[in-house]
Amino acid sequence: QVQLRESGGGSVQAGGxxxxxxxxxxxxxxxxxxxxxxxxxxxxxxxxxxxxxxSSTYYADSVKGRFTISQDNAKNTLYLxxxxxxxxxxAMYYCAAASERExxxxxxxxxxxxxxHAWGQGTLVTVSS
Numbered sequence: 001q002v003q004l005r006e007s008g009g010g011s012v013q014a015g016g017x018x019x020x021x022x023x024x025x026x027x028x029x030x031x032x033x034x035x036x037x038x039x040x041x042x043x044x045x046x047x048x049x050x051x052x053x054x055s056s057t058y059y060a061d062s063v064k065g066r067f068t069i070s071q072d073n074a075k076n077t078l079y080l081x082x083x084x085x086x087x088x089x090x091a092m093y094y095c096a097a098a099s100e101r102e103x104x105x106x107x108x109x110x111x112x113x114x115x116x117h118a119w120g121q122g123t124l125v126t127v128s129s
Contacts (some may be wrong), residue, residue, distance in 0.1 A: 002026040002118045004095050009123030016085050020123055022078040022095030028052065028118075032100045034069065034107075035080045036116075037091035037125075046106030046114070047093070048080060060107050063089075085127045092122040 008020040020035070034049025048069040050057045057069055068081040078095050096119035098106070105111030 002028045002097060004097070004118055004120035006093065006095050006120045006123040009093060009125045011126040011128065012085055014086055014127055014129050016127070017081070017083045018085065018125060020080040020082065020093055020095075020125075022080075022120060024076045024078065024095075028097050032103050033071075033078050033095060033097050034058070034103050035078075035093055035095050036106065036119075037089075037093045038122075039091040042091075043112075044106075045091075046103065046109075049098075049100075049103035049107060050078075051100070058104060058107050082125070085125070087127050087129045090125060090127050092124050094119045094122045096120075 003025045005023045012018055031052050032049050035047045036044050037047055038044045046060060047063055048059045048067055050069050066084045070079045096116045098116045102114040106114040
């Protein structure tokens with residue numbers, strides 16, 4: 001089973017940047033991994049996803065041009081570079097593994113409850129105005 005551990009969250013002012021990391025261990029049978037977030041009192045929101053070992057990436061409209069998802073296969077680590085952060089980006093951020101169909105549905109909000117096969121404990125991002 002895969003285990004995921006997120007890190008890199010923190011508190012920043014609007015316009016600032018953070019880079020989240022997700023260390024993975026174990027066997028990942030889903031070929032897609034990504035990030036989702038959940039703000040207090042709100043539904044989960046798919047943020048970004050990529051195909052492991054490939055170049056395809058997907059982003060929610062709300063983060064396009066500001067966030068970049070990447071991977072380091074040698075380190076089994078997934079990253080989320082977040083620039084130009086805004087208060088509305090405040091949330092707990094999780095990395096997760098799922099199929100391409102579930103990630104696309106999650107990010108485009110077609111799927112309310114995507115099937116995620118693994119996720120970590122999350123890392124908190126707080127953006128102040």
